[in-house]
Amino acid sequence: MHGEPITEIDMLIRLGLGFIAGIIVGFERASRRQVAGIRTHALISTGATLLMLLSIWLPQEYIGLKNGDPGRIAAQVVSGIGFLGAGAIIRLGNNIRGLTTAASLWVIAAVGMAIGAGMFIAAAAAELLSLIILIMLDKFEKQFFPSARNKMLELNYTNSNPSTEEALEVLRGFGIRAQSIDVVQSTRKGKEGKGSKLRLFVTIPDTTDLSKLAKALKAAGDVVRIEIKEKY
Structure with a gap:
């Protein structure tokens, strides 16, 4: 050694x-x-x-x-x-x-x-x-090189005819891209009849303020609940 x-x-x-x-x-x-x-x-x-x-x-x-x-x-x-x-x-x-x-x-x-x-x-x-x-x-x-994550965004509406264009406009304002959109009729009844659910498979940048996004989506239509889930 x-x-x-x-x-x-x-x-x-x-x-x-x-x-x-x-x-x-x-x-x-x-x-x-x-x-x-x-x-x-x-x-x-x-x-x-x-x-x-x-x-x-x-x-x-x-x-x-x-x-x-x-x-x-x-x-x-x-x-x-x-x-x-x-x-x-x-x-x-x-x-x-x-x-x-x-x-x-x-x-x-x-x-x-x-x-x-x-x-x-x-x-x-x-x-x-x-x-x-x-x-x-x-x-x-x-x-x-801001990173982004794929999420399932669910918007619950009080009516059966959700404002898809308004929701997409809000998402574009936050730099969020929607890859797919699906409208599901809810079995629950609201003041205006049966509600509905808008499901969007989106890509959300890590820098997005989710609380501000939720407020903007609720202000754009008759959204009663917003859920952001992991896409598996």
């Missing part, structure tokens, strides 16, 4: 740095209410650091393992972290959430292994770049 043998003090310092690195990235994820927050990232980073230290320590400590491969355990960490990342991914209808958090788990494991191997500058650089990606590029992406 090349270089000076790793000491217990070195191990404690690296474990502490791995712990701090996990907390920093985990804090950003927790601030966005993601399923994997501070504790998850701190545990992964600290564990990855420990496993990297173990990879280095085993060939150093045992005479029979001097020619061992320090990267063997590290390779298993890279494979194993995929299971945790998969647990952070959630499918909601046609939308998938948690991919960024899964990627952050994978990166923080790599940062922990780099710290365990003593690559402090590379680990710090990766940590800084990760924060830039999660914070600054997130704002850039939302500004220039």
